[in-house]
Amino acid sequence: MNQNATPSSLDTLDTPCLLLDETRMMRNIGRLNALMAGHGVQLRPHLKTPKSIDVARRLMSSPQGPAAVSTLQEAEQFAAAGVTDLLYAVGVSPAKLDRVLALRQRGVDLTVVVDSLEAARAVAQRAREAGDAIPALIEIDCDGHRAGVQPGNTAQLLAIARVLHEDGACLRGVMTHAGESYGCDSVDAIADMAEQERLAAVTCAEAIRQAGLPCPVVSVGSTPTAHFARKLDGVTEVRAGVYVFFDLVMAGLGVCSVDDIAASVLTTVIGHQPDKGWILVDAGWMAMSRDRGTAKQRVDQLYGLVCDARGTVYPDLLLAETNQEQGIIKVRPGSGAALPELPLGAKLRIVPNHACATCAQHDAYEVVRPDSSEVLAHWERFRGW
Amino acid sequence: MNQNATPSSLDTLDTPCLLLDETRMMRNIGRLNALMAGHGVQLRPHLKTPKSIDVARRLMSSPQGPAAVSTLQEAEQFAAAGVTDLLYAVGVSPAKLDRVLALRQRGVDLTVVVDSLEAARAVAQRAREAGDAIPALIEIDCDGHRAGVQPGNTAQLLAIARVLHEDGACLRGVMTHAGESYGCDSVDAIADMAEQERLAAVTCAEAIRQAGLPCPVVSVGSTPTAHFARKLDGVTEVRAGVYVFFDLVMAGLGVCSVDDIAASVLTTVIGHQPDKGWILVDAGWMAMSRDRGTAKQRVDQLYGLVCDARGTVYPDLLLAETNQEQGIIKVRPGSGAALPELPLGAKLRIVPNHACATCAQHDAYEVVRPDSSEVLAHWERFRGW
Numbered sequence: 001m002n003q004n005a006t007p008s009s010l011d012t013l014d015t016p017c018l019l020l021d022e023t024r025m026m027r028n029i030g031r032l033n034a035l036m037a038g039h040g041v042q043l044r045p046h047l048k049t050p051k052s053i054d055v056a057r058r059l060m061s062s063p064q065g066p067a068a069v070s071t072l073q074e075a076e077q078f079a080a081a082g083v084t085d086l087l088y089a090v091g092v093s094p095a096k097l098d099r100v101l102a103l104r105q106r107g108v109d110l111t112v113v114v115d116s117l118e119a120a121r122a123v124a125q126r127a128r129e130a131g132d133a134i135p136a137l138i139e140i141d142c143d144g145h146r147a148g149v150q151p152g153n154t155a156q157l158l159a160i161a162r163v164l165h166e167d168g169a170c171l172r173g174v175m176t177h178a179g180e181s182y183g184c185d186s187v188d189a190i191a192d193m194a195e196q197e198r199l200a201a202v203t204c205a206e207a208i209r210q211a212g213l214p215c216p217v218v219s220v221g222s223t224p225t226a227h228f229a230r231k232l233d234g235v236t237e238v239r240a241g242v243y244v245f246f247d248l249v250m251a252g253l254g255v256c257s258v259d260d261i262a263a264s265v266l267t268t269v270i271g272h273q274p275d276k277g278w279i280l281v282d283a284g285w286m287a288m289s290r291d292r293g294t295a296k297q298r299v300d301q302l303y304g305l306v307c308d309a310r311g312t313v314y315p316d317l318l319l320a321e322t323n324q325e326q327g328i329i330k331v332r333p334g335s336g337a338a339l340p341e342l343p344l345g346a347k348l349r350i351v352p353n354h355a356c357a358t359c360a361q362h363d364a365y366e367v368v369r370p371d372s373s374e375v376l377a378h379w380e381r382f383r384g385w
Numbered sequence: 386m387n388q389n390a391t392p393s394s395l396d397t398l399d400t401p402c403l404l405l406d407e408t409r410m411m412r413n414i415g416r417l418n419a420l421m422a423g424h425g426v427q428l429r430p431h432l433k434t435p436k437s438i439d440v441a442r443r444l445m446s447s448p449q450g451p452a453a454v455s456t457l458q459e460a461e462q463f464a465a466a467g468v469t470d471l472l473y474a475v476g477v478s479p480a481k482l483d484r485v486l487a488l489r490q491r492g493v494d495l496t497v498v499v500d501s502l503e504a505a506r507a508v509a510q511r512a513r514e515a516g517d518a519i520p521a522l523i524e525i526d527c528d529g530h531r532a533g534v535q536p537g538n539t540a541q542l543l544a545i546a547r548v549l550h551e552d553g554a555c556l557r558g559v560m561t562h563a564g565e566s567y568g569c570d571s572v573d574a575i576a577d578m579a580e581q582e583r584l585a586a587v588t589c590a591e592a593i594r595q596a597g598l599p600c601p602v603v604s605v606g607s608t609p610t611a612h613f614a615r616k617l618d619g620v621t622e623v624r625a626g627v628y629v630f631f632d633l634v635m636a637g638l639g640v641c642s643v644d645d646i647a648a649s650v651l652t653t654v655i656g657h658q659p660d661k662g663w664i665l666v667d668a669g670w671m672a673m674s675r676d677r678g679t680a681k682q683r684v685d686q687l688y689g690l691v692c693d694a695r696g697t698v699y700p701d702l703l704l705a706e707t708n709q710e711q712g713i714i715k716v717r718p719g720s721g722a723a724l725p726e727l728p729l730g731a732k733l734r735i736v737p738n739h740a741c742a743t744c745a746q747h748d749a750y751e752v753v754r755p756d757s758s759e760v761l762a763h764w765e766r767f768r769g770w
Contacts, residue, residue, distance in 0.1 A: 290675035
């Protein structure tokens with residue numbers, strides 16, 4: 001609101017605000033692109049993390065996509081910006097099919113996801129009524145994490161496939177997401193999870209094809225498994241989202257290093273409680289989100305890792321507590337580190353637990369480069385459903 | 386975005402979205418107004434919870450205020466809507482004083498908060514430079530919760546007071562916030578905390594006055610202490626925010642009942658995992674926030690308590706887990722309750738842990754009344770800094 005549309009320096013930004021290190025982001029994008037090229041598999045970046053046209057254009061292999069979204073609002077926003085190959089990667093409810101059809105009538109190849117006969121029948125019925133064979137992927141539950149047909153339940157899988165194929169929709173394939181990979185405790189465990197994810201999808205695809213039904217798409221992915229899959233035989237596309245920015249959860253998993261994390265929150269020192277060893281800043285949970293994803297990891301980063309204004313990490317300085325608009329910075333318990341002397345008004349960056357959640361608290365990215373105080377651009381984000 | 390501007394029924398709303406039960410809200414507002422009238426003390430509602438002009442007008446004792454805000458964006462938005470008596474209730478940083486002065490030059494009586502000599506000097510200096518005696522309250526740390534001068538540190542208190550009074554600002558008084566009241570385990574403990582809060586503020590105000598300095602304002606408050614203060618002698622105003630909607634944290638504390646909670650998230654069933662006893666809905670952490678405030682309470686409500694579409698609570702049905710755009714509903718562990726049969730597309734309401742955090746995830750309130758499916762109004766929220 002009060003942000004200058006084309007600010008030129010970190011010093012002129014109102015805080016708290018969201019910084020995006022473009023150099024790191026492009027490195028993250030390049031790394032996964034190279035891995036996917038090595039596997040010979042198409043990447044379908046998940047745009048739920050950036051929710052920004054400017055970031056999406058740098059992520060996608062073409063201005064038209066492909067890409068995945070988590071809401072119809074994202075589908076509509078990206079479609080308006082010219083993206084035409086979209087997967088709505090969350091199970092669709094019947095009431096949302098009108099918006100799906102409206103997008104398809106505008107020329108967007110929007111695919112939906114179902115995991116039950118009930119949902120397949122609803123999609124097929126609306127497709128018939130509209131005279132538009134809505135394409136659908138069948139979700140497979142490769143790891144017990146959330147939605148999806150159980151991989152061993154071939155009868156249910158084929159029943160859903162037949163309804164889609166025979167009753168008016170378009171059976172496009174299968175998809176799965178190894179959400180449990182976020183809980184792995186080693187890179188080897190992630191690679192094993194990637195194989196479990198691949199095998200569940202490929203086996204289900206084979207079962208569909210053996211029943212004489214089409215299954216052109218075999219879609220898998222999560223940021224951890226995408227980076228450590230040993231092989232992707234039989235997979236036609238990989239989805240991943242948070243890798244574009246990475247975060248402390250991904251660093252804790254070993255998927256990236258802290259120096260790869262491209263998103264951070266710029267904040268200002270607003271006070272001190274010297275007797276307690278506290279520095280107060282204007283980044284509370286409203287600026288950071290309440291996400292505490294590293295709480296379950298070996299190294300708990302509390303509400304985030306503190307860096308100086310240029311992005312150099314203080315390894316043992318953490319945003320330890322948050323109120324709505326205030327954060328309390330403390331030294332990491334047990335580290336014995338000294339609290340730096342930071343005057344009122346000093347600026348800091350906080351590296352977040354979970355980029356998707358922290359970025360969602362902001363309306364724009366202030367685009368920066370390492371070791372520079374110049375702000376290169378102001379990229380807007382959207383939100384809502 | 387795709388919400389009809391004047392929807393008429395719950396059935397036509399896209400989900401997830403934020404519902405506001407106006408009847409409950411008005412009852413909550415009336416209850417605290419009556420308590421404050423009984424004490425003969427002015428209420429200064431904190432508008433960080435609603436962030437909505439429409440709600441603010443129903444909360445404030447006059448269209449001009451008084452009110453408290455947590456960001457300058459709130460101050461600017463409410464000032465634009467005609468509110469002229471505002472307290473920016475978070476410690477001010479020097480770089481924010483230009484926006485403070487700009488609002489004051491537009492006729493807004495905006496007061497800031499300081500808790501250090503450093504901050505007092507910065508405010509006094511900018512006030513002198515601008516020729517505008519910016520009014521300031523000195524924050525007192527009544528409970529060790531976050532910012533503020535220690536109540537026993539009279540030397541520091543008076544040094545700050547003198548800088549404000551003598552160097553160009555306006556010493557308006559003292560303020561404190563008993564944030565630790567959120568951790569109380571009984572209504573008696575809250576009442577004791579209210580007395581601790583009152584005593585810290587009144588004692589500091591007396592010390593300032595005995596030093597021959599002015600202290601017209603003695604501002605205290607949190608939603609729990611505002612409701613259970615036994616007396617408010619010497620207090621001139623009470624601040625409270627979340628009481629307008631209440632939430633599960635406040636119900637867990639005994640400040641309200643679940644039936645007082647006015648804000649909830651409307652969601653749609655998007656799937657089932659019958660073998661696991663799960664119902665999947667389209668409200669994930671993006672719609673609910675990651676706030677798990679009841680995790681520390683006697684009854685952990687996980688990500689929220691589930692109600693039917695009209696708002697009737699299922700006492701043992703919880704939003705147990707959340708992904709970005711999916712939630713998993715389960716029966717409360719150990720309750721032995723049965724999972725209700727809810728078809729794909731069924732609508733539910735989720736009552737949140739923390740109204741401030743959940744409402745912040747949404748751009749508008751859909752205003753409803755109990756036992757009706759009519760949507761009376763669409764009230765916009767704002768956000769940002």
